[in-house]
Amino acid sequence: MRPDALAGAAKxxxxxxxxxxxxxxxxxxxxxxxxxxxxxxxxxxxxxxxIREARQAEMPAPLVERLTINDKVIDEMASGLRDLIQLPDPxxxxxxxxxxxxxxxxxxxxxxxxxxxxxxxxxxxxxxxxFSLCFKSGNGVILKGGKEAVHxxxxxxxxxxxxxxxxxxxxxxxxxxxxxxxxYLYNLLKLxxxxxxxxxxxxxxxxxxVAEQSRVPVLKHYKxxxxxxxxxxxxxxxxxxxxxxxxxQKPATCNAxxxxxxxxSIALQFLPAMAKAFVERGVRIKGCRRxxxxxxxxxxxxxxxxxxxxxxxxxxxxxxxxxxEAIAHIGTYGSEHTDAIITTDYNNAWRFLREVNSSLxxxxxxxxxxxxxxxxxxxxxxxxxxxxxAFGPMGLEELTVTKFVAFGEGQLRT
Amino acid sequence: MRPDALAGAAKxxxxxxxxxxxxxxxxxxxxxxxxxxxxxxxxxxxxxxxIREARQAEMPAPLVERLTINDKVIDEMASGLRDLIQLPDPxxxxxxxxxxxxxxxxxxxxxxxxxxxxxxxxxxxxxxxxFSLCFKSGNGVILKGGKEAVHxxxxxxxxxxxxxxxxxxxxxxxxxxxxxxxxYLYNLLKLxxxxxxxxxxxxxxxxxxVAEQSRVPVLKHYKxxxxxxxxxxxxxxxxxxxxxxxxxQKPATCNAxxxxxxxxSIALQFLPAMAKAFVERGVRIKGCRRxxxxxxxxxxxxxxxxxxxxxxxxxxxxxxxxxxEAIAHIGTYGSEHTDAIITTDYNNAWRFLREVNSSLxxxxxxxxxxxxxxxxxxxxxxxxxxxxxAFGPMGLEELTVTKFVAFGEGQLRT
Numbered sequence: 001m002r003p004d005a006l007a008g009a010a011k012x013x014x015x016x017x018x019x020x021x022x023x024x025x026x027x028x029x030x031x032x033x034x035x036x037x038x039x040x041x042x043x044x045x046x047x048x049x050x051i052r053e054a055r056q057a058e059m060p061a062p063l064v065e066r067l068t069i070n071d072k073v074i075d076e077m078a079s080g081l082r083d084l085i086q087l088p089d090p091x092x093x094x095x096x097x098x099x100x101x102x103x104x105x106x107x108x109x110x111x112x113x114x115x116x117x118x119x120x121x122x123x124x125x126x127x128x129x130x131f132s133l134c135f136k137s138g139n140g141v142i143l144k145g146g147k148e149a150v151h152x153x154x155x156x157x158x159x160x161x162x163x164x165x166x167x168x169x170x171x172x173x174x175x176x177x178x179x180x181x182x183x184y185l186y187n188l189l190k191l192x193x194x195x196x197x198x199x200x201x202x203x204x205x206x207x208x209x210v211a212e213q214s215r216v217p218v219l220k221h222y223k224x225x226x227x228x229x230x231x232x233x234x235x236x237x238x239x240x241x242x243x244x245x246x247x248x249q250k251p252a253t254c255n256a257x258x259x260x261x262x263x264x265s266i267a268l269q270f271l272p273a274m275a276k277a278f279v280e281r282g283v284r285i286k287g288c289r290r291x292x293x294x295x296x297x298x299x300x301x302x303x304x305x306x307x308x309x310x311x312x313x314x315x316x317x318x319x320x321x322x323x324x325e326a327i328a329h330i331g332t333y334g335s336e337h338t339d340a341i342i343t344t345d346y347n348n349a350w351r352f353l354r355e356v357n358s359s360l361x362x363x364x365x366x367x368x369x370x371x372x373x374x375x376x377x378x379x380x381x382x383x384x385x386x387x388x389x390a391f392g393p394m395g396l397e398e399l400t401v402t403k404f405v406a407f408g409e410g411q412l413r414t
Numbered sequence: 415m416r417p418d419a420l421a422g423a424a425k426x427x428x429x430x431x432x433x434x435x436x437x438x439x440x441x442x443x444x445x446x447x448x449x450x451x452x453x454x455x456x457x458x459x460x461x462x463x464x465i466r467e468a469r470q471a472e473m474p475a476p477l478v479e480r481l482t483i484n485d486k487v488i489d490e491m492a493s494g495l496r497d498l499i500q501l502p503d504p505x506x507x508x509x510x511x512x513x514x515x516x517x518x519x520x521x522x523x524x525x526x527x528x529x530x531x532x533x534x535x536x537x538x539x540x541x542x543x544x545f546s547l548c549f550k551s552g553n554g555v556i557l558k559g560g561k562e563a564v565h566x567x568x569x570x571x572x573x574x575x576x577x578x579x580x581x582x583x584x585x586x587x588x589x590x591x592x593x594x595x596x597x598y599l600y601n602l603l604k605l606x607x608x609x610x611x612x613x614x615x616x617x618x619x620x621x622x623x624v625a626e627q628s629r630v631p632v633l634k635h636y637k638x639x640x641x642x643x644x645x646x647x648x649x650x651x652x653x654x655x656x657x658x659x660x661x662x663q664k665p666a667t668c669n670a671x672x673x674x675x676x677x678x679s680i681a682l683q684f685l686p687a688m689a690k691a692f693v694e695r696g697v698r699i700k701g702c703r704r705x706x707x708x709x710x711x712x713x714x715x716x717x718x719x720x721x722x723x724x725x726x727x728x729x730x731x732x733x734x735x736x737x738x739e740a741i742a743h744i745g746t747y748g749s750e751h752t753d754a755i756i757t758t759d760y761n762n763a764w765r766f767l768r769e770v771n772s773s774l775x776x777x778x779x780x781x782x783x784x785x786x787x788x789x790x791x792x793x794x795x796x797x798x799x800x801x802x803x804a805f806g807p808m809g810l811e812e813l814t815v816t817k818f819v820a821f822g823e824g825q826l827r828t
Contacts, residue, residue, distance in 0.1 A: 106790060113801050217631045249828075349821075353523070354433065354506060357432060358817065359818060360817065360818040361819050362819075362821075364824055364825075365821075365823075368826070368827035369825060370818070374514070375820070387527050387528055388527060388803050389802050401803070403772065403775060404773060404784070404805075404807075406776040407779075410651075412779075413785075
């Protein structure tokens with residue numbers, strides 16, 4: 001199908017989807033859950049084709065792992081659907097109501113955004129996750145997965161279509177692009193009349209190319225250069241635990257700590273012990289001059305290091321003279337993703353919370369908590385560091401917008 | 415200044431503005447109010463230069479009127495500032511807080527968007543309105559007014575800068591572009607690292623050219639083709655009053671009614687009386703075939719008429735067989751701006767409210783009420799029909815976004 005025909009079909013389908021009863025939506029999700037479990041063998045066989053081609057193309061092992069659909073991945077997709085069924089339907093929720101002096105009752109009601117295009121790389125489970133979040137929030141969706149996963153995604157999309165059909169829901173609102181043709185995608189991203197939002201999920205190169213080509217608004221984050229500032233009034237036990245967790249619990253994630261900022265008054269007491277714990281866990285430390293004095297094994301950190309998202313067991317460490325310096329460092333080198341302060345001082349905690357404008361700012365807690373499930377949004381569609389519409393994890397609510405509704409008794413404009 | 419230097423200065427300035435105390439912001443607004451009143455003669459003299467050039471260029475009279483700064487316009491700008499000072503500062507407001515099972519307290523805190531570029535046409539009062547809304551919400555602003563108003567805007571901008579200086583606020587966050595050079599503007603609209611949002615205010619041609627050129631997200635509305643559906647269960651007295659108000663109270667506005675849809679069961683009882691009232695007020699009626707039978711003076715409405723935003727005393731009228739047909743008509747020809755139903759039927763009222771996804775949907779009230787002041791938002795920055803971030807009138811809150819904040823006691827990711 002040509003891009004405009006495909007997007008047009010999604011738009012027309014999305015108009016109907018916007019008014020689908022919650023019950024019908026949940027039935028579709030439940031049917032899909034059943035099909036995923038029932039067709040395990042088929043899904044694994046189709047996935048095997050992608051895996052074989054990936055191995056022939058000498059894809060690196062971690063990428064092959066991300067591409068793999070095994071029983072665990074299938075079980076996780078299914079349990080994700082069960083969780084989503086339990087979440088409240090955001091569509092139609094009236095989030096606020098107030099009365100005007102004229103007696104007019106005014107409110108804001110959640111409605112779907114319209115058609116959302118999700119562009120992702122080789123993880124096939126995103127096909128199910130992205131569809132289900134868009135569907136539950138009443139949005140049409142255009143799914144564009146990586147070409148390495150084309151057999152897996154086609155199989156998963158087949159099950160999605162089958163679930164819609166079984167429940168008598170027209171399938172037009174859900175579209176899938178199986179071409180690896182960049183021009184096709186770029187033409188699609190020009191169709192501002194039919195597509196309302198683009199969410200690219202993947203590496204920085206993918207996201208930058210989408211952002212450059214799209215005429216449709218894009219919600220994205222390029223990278224997560226997350227910092228923890230250990231204040232002079234920190235509880236060092238809390239600081240040790242939180243910093244270790246933020247760095248080593250899963251270093252390849254966007255919300256892992258990349259930079260540790262330590263107030264000079266607490267550095268002597270805190271940093272050698274902290275460095276010891278890091279080194280025991282295999283973390284390489286790159287530090288400022290003063291850090292190197294306290295941590296003999298530290299390598300020197302250059303200007304580029306402070307900007308770097310390592311996604312690895314590497315950490316930059318800087319000793320600062322004040323919280324001002326820490327906040328300025330985050331302003332210069334950070335990515336407005338996730339930053340934390342460790343402190344027992346009330347005023348410093350509040351000042352840091354107010355003045356650091358990242359998508360999540362924490363006091364005495366790990367940066368790894370920036371995640372839809374962890375924060376209590378339920379499932380999420382990635383994290384936005386775009387300061388418009390949604391800033392931070394995007395859950396079901398972030399896939400809606402509010403319209404104004406007004407209940408009158410003949411009110412006029414005078 | 416080059417576009418990148420100007421936008422960069424605005425961005426750096428905006429970072430400081432984001433944390434300015436409410437009191438300081440209100441003092442600047444109050445100082446500006448005083449200056450506007452004190453420098454009346456200067457403002458009118460500068461404006462006179464624009465008026466003279468406009469007359470020489472044979473600008474049409476209504477446009478010259480919009481360009482004019484007289485005592486009334488000055489008084490309105492000043493009273494707008496007084497009203498804005500009274501409105502709560504949205505920055506730092508925590509809009510929601512919840513506790514996670516781990517004990518982590520999570521909330522959402524309002525922060526400014528960043529730098530907003532406002533592009534407008536010949537009304538010089540927008541210079542003050544746009545600055546003051548962005549300033550109160552902590553945003554940097556780049557003001558680009560029409561070249562016809564360059565003397566007026568330069569004078570007003572001078573007073574804005576003077577107010578900032580008097581209160582010791584660095585002026586970088588507020589920039590003004592006095593060039594009419596399109597290339598300059600288009601280059602500016604590519605600077606996604608420095609500018610977070612563009613709001614064009616004016617005619618459809620201006621808005622379309624900005625939307626086409628901008629790489630920065632744009633909130634806009636192209637036009638308002640607003641409809642009122644008079645249901646079979648309408649109170650005809652309410653219907654008469656509301657429809658007359660929606661059409662004639664100020665026909666040149668985007669929220670004036672352009673299309674009247676009447677259920678066939680009530681048409682005979684309602685439409686002749688309604689048409690009589692319209693004709694008495696000078697409204698030309700273009701109707702469907704059945705309308706013409708009931709309203710002998712009506713002209714025939716062609717396909718193009720249903721799409722048209724007349725902004726004039728012209729109205730299209732269609733008799734429909736059902737509410738479904740009315741909703742379908744609005745879906746096909748409407749602009750997702752403002753639509754209303756007149757009914758006494760509970761189910762029809764709710765169904766219309768739910769199924770018509772325009773930025774404001776009303777029951778038994780005039781479409782003319784779609785306005786920030788009327789709906790109770792206070793001052794507004796225009797109306798958005800973009801279904802992202804803000805849909806409907808944009809007040810102070812719509813010029814902010816929320817970040818997540820989390821108050822912990824050592825919580826980790828496990």
